[in-house]
Amino acid sequence: MHQIADLISIFESTFYQSHNTRLVKGEHEPIYIPANKQTPYHQIIFAHGFYASALHEIAHWLVAGEKRRLLEDYGYWYCPDGRDKAQQAEFESVEIKPQAIEWALSVAAGFDFKVSVDNLNGEQTCRFDFQARVHQHLLNLLSNGFNVRTNKLLKAISEFYKTPWPMNNAQFTWQHPKELKNAV
Secondary structure (H helix, E strand, C coil): CCCCHHHHHHHHHHHHHHHHHEECCCCCCCCECCCCCCCCCCEEEEHCCCCHHHHHHHHHHHHHCCHHCCHHHHHHCCCCCCHHHHHHHHHHHHHHHHHHHHHHHHHHHHHCCCCCCCCCCCCCCCHHHHHHHHHHHHHHHHHCCHHHHHHHHHHHHHHCCCCCCCCCCHHHHCCCCHHHHHHH
């Protein structure tokens, strides 16, 4: 049901003309590369052809402002897997917004969302606590509205996959396992 070619096509028909940007299936690590002498368009390159990776990288592009979209990887700080506690806390704080948008994109596509703390070889944190923060940010976005590009893509994906539009809080129900345990 979730073919990467479909997502590439939806993204291209939504943004190639207006933003000179293409979603590109990569072989290795994801990266954003602005247009240059070799490639006349911006590239959102996602890892290994994975649908979830494409959604995540699109979410970063949707968060990035106009000036950031002129910089490789948007000019953001990134510390790879193996982060200590302070580095992981910083990573999670900057990942809340893109992962909230990724969650919305996933629901629009009828695709299962899994929050990622992306630190298998480093300090382990509670994935559920991070997911609670991502969920809260997502609910705020639903209440206050997504930016224009995000809204446009959410609608296009929703139309393609025939999922409910407009989106609403009921599509994003989630409870922290601690809350479920305390409710019993």
